[in-house]
Amino acid sequence: MPEPGSKDYDKQRARRRKEAERSGVPDRHANEEANESLQQDPRRRSSGPRTERGRGPKGERPEGG
Template sequence: MPEPGSKKYDTRRARLRKDAEDSGVSDQDANTAANEELQEGEGLRSRGPRTDRGRGPKGERPGSTD
C-alpha cells in the first residue's frame, strides 16, 4: 500500500471517495470511508528496507553466503 502523503495514496483516496460519492454517500462520509479503507490495508505492508542498500553491506546481512 502507498504511504499517507504520497501521490499514489492521494490518487487511490480520491478514487475511493469518488466511488463512494457515486454510491450515494455524503461527501464527509466518503472521505472518512476512503481514509479508513486505506489505513486498514496499510497494516499488511512490511516496514522493512525497500532496497538492498537499506539492508546494509552485503557481507554483513543475515543469511548471506559471501
C-alpha cells in the same frame, strides 16, 4: 504500495472517495470512509523508516537496530 502522505496514496484515496460518493455516501463522509479503507488495507501499511536519519538519534535507537 503507496504509504499515507504519498502522491500515489492520495490518488487512491481520491478514487475511493469518488466511488463512495457514487454509491450514495454523503460528501462529508466519503473522504473519511476512503481514508479508513486505505489505512485498514494491510498492503498499505507503513514499512518504517528507510534511512539512518529516519531511525532517530543514535543514542535513542533500540539495541540491535
